Amino acid sequence: MGRFTAHWTTKVSHTPLSFLARPSTLRGMLFMLLGALASAGMNGSVRHISGSLDPFEIAFFRVFFGLLVFAPLLLQTGIGRLRTKRLRLHALRGGLQAAAMLQFFTGLSMTPLAKAAALQFNIPLFSTLLAFVVLHETIRLRRVSALIIGFAGTVIILRPDIGGVDLGSILVVTSAATWASAIIVIKLLSRTESSVTITVYGAVFMMPFALLATIPVWQTPTLEQLAWLGAIGALGSINNLCIAQAFKEAEVSAVMPLEFTKLIWGSILGYFFFAEVPAVWTWVGGTVIFCSTSYITYRESRVKGKQAGRRPAP
Numbered sequence: 001m002g003r004f005t006a007h008w009t010t011k012v013s014h015t016p017l018s019f020l021a022r023p024s025t026l027r028g029m030l031f032m033l034l035g036a037l038a039s040a041g042m043n044g045s046v047r048h049i050s051g052s053l054d055p056f057e058i059a060f061f062r063v064f065f066g067l068l069v070f071a072p073l074l075l076q077t078g079i080g081r082l083r084t085k086r087l088r089l090h091a092l093r094g095g096l097q098a099a100a101m102l103q104f105f106t107g108l109s110m111t112p113l114a115k116a117a118a119l120q121f122n123i124p125l126f127s128t129l130l131a132f133v134v135l136h137e138t139i140r141l142r143r144v145s146a147l148i149i150g151f152a153g154t155v156i157i158l159r160p161d162i163g164g165v166d167l168g169s170i171l172v173v174t175s176a177a178t179w180a181s182a183i184i185v186i187k188l189l190s191r192t193e194s195s196v197t198i199t200v201y202g203a204v205f206m207m208p209f210a211l212l213a214t215i216p217v218w219q220t221p222t223l224e225q226l227a228w229l230g231a232i233g234a235l236g237s238i239n240n241l242c243i244a245q246a247f248k249e250a251e252v253s254a255v256m257p258l259e260f261t262k263l264i265w266g267s268i269l270g271y272f273f274f275a276e277v278p279a280v281w282t283w284v285g286g287t288v289i290f291c292s293t294s295y296i297t298y299r300e301s302r303v304k305g306k307q308a309g310r311r312p313a314p
Contacts, residue, residue: 028250032258035242040265042235043113044273049228050109054217058232059105060210061221063098065233067203084197086189093185093198094205100178101206102213107171114278117266118157118286119172121259124293125150126180134184143299146292153288156281256297260290 046058084090108116125147131137139147154173158165189198221229246255263286270276 025250025254028246028248028255029258031242031246031249032255033261035239035246036259036261037265038235038239038242039262040113040117040269042232042239043108043116043266044269045228045232045235046105046108047113047274049225049232050105053219053221053225053229054214055105055109056102056210056213056217057219057221058229059098059101060214061226061229062101062105062232062236063203063206063210065230066237067207068233069237084193084201086193087201089185089189090198090201091205093182093189094202095209096178096182096185097202098206098209098213100175100182102210103171103175103178107168107175109168110166111168111172112276112278112282113266113270113274114263114276114286115157115169115282116172117262118282118289119154119169120176120262121286121289121293122150122154122173122176123180123183124296125289126177127183128296130180130184131187135187143296146295146299150289150292150296153285153290153292155285156288157285159281251301253298253301256294260287263290 042062046055046062049058104116104120111119128139128143129147132139158169158173186198186202263283267276267278270278
């Protein structure tokens with residue numbers, strides 16, 4: 001019996017799903033779950049406070065409070081690590097990211113939370129397409145098919161055949177495309193810049209763009225509104241940190257499926273706080289988009305694994 005148990009244990013440790021038993025993988029999955037919850041909480045807070053503050057001003061304070069989070073990082077690393085010769089590219093990334101946030105917050109103010117979460121799954125689709133066009137990365141037939149299926153999922157959610165597409169949904173989709181453009185710029189910057197430099201300059205350059213957009217609609221927030229704005233900034237930063245830590249702890253293929261919980265959290269928050277009942281087509285389309293993006297992520301991890309000369313994650 002002992003030899004059988006030892007043999008069975010050894011065999012299980014090499015099965016395709018054995019990485020799920022690793023403590024680091026479990027930690028990564030927990031971080032991804034927490035990040036998804038923080039993202040849904042931020043979206044719900046934006047939806048709530050957009051009834052009394054303009055979405056542009058909400059976006060500005062999201063950047064402002066998010067930048068405060070990086071203040072200790074600046075003090076710890078020092079200004080020397082921020083030297084760069086690619087200020088224009090950093091500025092472009094900051095402008096794109098600010099534009100994506102302004103579009104998304106505006107769209108979120110008029111779109112059900114679950115629908116917005118489902119449409120945001122388009123970001124990897126747009127980034128894959130832009131990587132092919134701008135960076136000339138190779139995408140083969142399988143990933144092309146996944147892209148087509150994913151965009152078909154977007155059509156399922158928008159349902160243009162039943163009376164047109166609403167402005168809020170359009171803004172959420174265009175924000176996903178704009179954010180994907182920022183990801184392409186980040187890929188270019190990562191060839192020469194450190195992650196600290198990219199992160200800090202991204203926050204710094206977002207601030208003036210967000211401020212310029214806020215000036216025409218500015219109104220001094222009350223203490224209660226400031227509390228909500230601070231929560232939005234904190235939740236946004238928690239989301240970013242959790243996702244970064246999740247990818248550090250575990251294989252991308254292990255934690256990416258948990259991104260789907262954003263749709264679940266969005267549905268729960270929308271139902272209990274805004275009396276929103278997600279349409280069936282939101283679930284169907286969101287599932288189609290998510291499955292296609294998960295497959296693209298899986299294929300990319302296999303290709304990178306082969307290029308690195310190691311066995312790719314299952």
